Amino acid sequence: MAAGAVNVSLIVLLLAVVHAGDVARSQARIKEATKPEVLADIKASSNIIKLSNGLTIEILMPGKGEEAEAGDRVRVEYSQYMESCDASEPTCKLMLNQKVNSGTLDTKLGSGKLQPGLEQGIVGMKVGEKRTIHVPPELAFGDNPHPPFPAHSGFKYQLQLLSVCGPNDPFMKSLLCSLGFV
Structure with a gap:
């Protein structure tokens, strides 16, 4: 839900509360509906989440x-696009806004094998979920070039979570997961 739709929803909610009659009761409902945690829930219902x-x-x-x-x-199916980079880098002009990678990732979250932003973007996904994440340079490779990507590169990922195997799953599921069958 876009920010404008959230505002319209809030206004409609407030008008409905006021129209319900009894001024004192309406004031209590308005106060309840505008509590920070209620407004946060409305914003959280949006399909776009921006982290600090x-x-x-x-x-x-x-x-x-x-x-x-x-x-x-x-196990995550992904497509990776270079979204930003230092324009003075020769490879930047060639790769900017281009699909630079795609495939299936099999990894353990928290192992440090992925860009921090990519890993943060996967945590919280549910099996079957599709997401697009935008990883700023600081959460990708930062100041370090990672050939063929120059330093200060930001990325966009299109992701679909295919499977999750937890550390406490039964032995057979863990075995099948480690072999890529789950």
Whole structure:
């Protein structure tokens, strides 16, 4: 839900509360409806989440399965696009806004093998969920070039979580997951 739609929803909610009659009761309902936690829930119902570290998550299709957490082994289908880079770098002009990678990732969340922003963007996904995440340079490779990507590169990822295997799953599921069958 866009910010404008949230504002319209809030206004409609407030008008309905006021129209309900009894001024004192209406004032109490308005006070309740405008509590910070209620407004936060309305904003959280939006499909776009912006984190204070610059990571942006857009939920394209909610999932219905297990939720990925740190320590879980996950399988994720992805497409990676270079979204920003230092224009003085020769490879920047060639790769900017281009799909630079795609495939399936099999990894353990929290292992340090992924860009921090990519890992943060996967945590909380449910199996079947599709997301687009925008990873700022600081949460990608930062000041360090990672050939073929120059330093200060930001990325966009299109993700779909295919499976989650937790550290406490039964032995057979863990075995099948580690072999890529789950």
